[in-house]
Amino acid sequence: MADRIAIRRGTAAEWTSANPILIAGEQGFETDTLKTKIGNGVDAWTTLSYLPGGGLQNVSEDATPSLGGDLDASGNTFNTTSYRQIAAASVTGTHSFDYALGDAQEVTITGDTTFSMIGFPTGNMCDFIIEIVNGGAFTITWPVGTNFAGNVSPGLTAAGKDMLNFHQDEDDALTLFPLVPDVRNA
Secondary structure, eight states: OOOOOOOEEEOHHHHHHHOOBOOTTOEEEETTTOOEEEOOSSSBGGGSOBOTTOOOOSGGGOSSOOOSSOEEETTEEEOSOSOOEEEEEEEEEEEEEETTTOSEEEEEEEEEEEEEEEOOOTTOOEEEEEEEESGGGSOEEOOTTOEEGGGSOOOOOSSSEEEEEEEEOTTOOEEEEEEEOOGGGO
């Protein structure tokens, strides 16, 4: 059986009435105020300070949470813009998706097309979303070295839209993933 840790809890009134001395590092949680104190092994409950933040209140009502800046995860910074749409284009022949200009583009295929991916930052994970209109009506040639999810090139809709995601991993390998089928043809 796995070990379980339980944090001492009670209402603010129960804590004040009992006024215990929590051992050093022991947590006490007020179930009605959602506030927490941590013991030092010396002071009684009523003399301890609450942890900063005042408890978790109205978390579900905050419709505009924000970080206040870039998020860093193990040295990788997430960009603060969530979606950089490149203008839609009608393409035939060759077309380059340029990550430096944005991370999403809709293209309407009007003839056989060869795609390339440029502007991806070297050694970084990143994604580029492509919405292809009528891609199954023509021959599509993907960038050399592209890996395919499930090792199969995606089948595209001849008269409709397909959403695809090019993912570059930290080794600069590109993998193409289908995102959603055209729901009009489902």
